[in-house]
Amino acid sequence: MESLLSLQEPRTPHTAGRAVVLAEQFFIITHQSCELWLKQLGADLDATAEALLPPCDTHDLELGLEFLLRSCELIRVLQQQLLVLEKLPLRYFAEFRSYLDTASGAQSAQFRRLTTLLGNSHHQGSLYEAFAAAVEYHGQTVDDVCRRGVESGVLHRLAEALVDLGNGYWHWKVAHLALVSKMVGEQGGTGGSSGVDFLARRVTRPFPELRRLRGKVHHP
């Protein structure tokens, strides 16, 4: 625990005043907490995919669902972290931002990994592929599962949890966009992007196929 608690070192000189140093510490702690939660989320999603993928000893749909439901909660926690950071006073952020140099959340390898697992509005990620393989293994199609709804049992609950997870990710992207807009306005990002415009183009809704098939319930 001591080594974990020694990793928050603001770069702001103490001469800038206590409030600025504390604001930078707040910024650092929020980012580090996100990385910790991303570690758990990535591991839980790996475990979900492993439990869904057939045919192997670890194939267990109920276990996969348990991991997936926890992941939905974790992504909500990640979104909440962003809302907390909205309480970063702008005047202090402006004072320490130059010390961040070119450091950016966009460098997070764990977040990139999440993108591979979840996919985006146009591409299915590896998690959906594992789900589709499980559905096929149990003699159904994803269309069947969406049409039959609760009659498909755990496969239906998995489909619903995937959409919840996708919406959680979407909410994270929107919350991040709102935070960035509040904190930098039209300024570019420390990672070299145009900032808000760049991020707005990256807001995305994972699991497009599930959304399309579920929507067919309105026109059976």
Ligand code: HEM
């Ligand atoms: C004041 C707070 C924040 C600001 C101003 C900010 C700003 C930005 C900007 C401008 C980008 C685009 C890349 C760049 O040019 O740097 C970005 C990307 C990103 N940031 Fe933040 N950010 C903030 C907080 C956070 C937090 C708390 C996290 C938590 C992990 C985070 C994670 C990310 C990620 C993962 C990306 C890549 C997004 C993507 O690929 O769509 N950011 N951020």
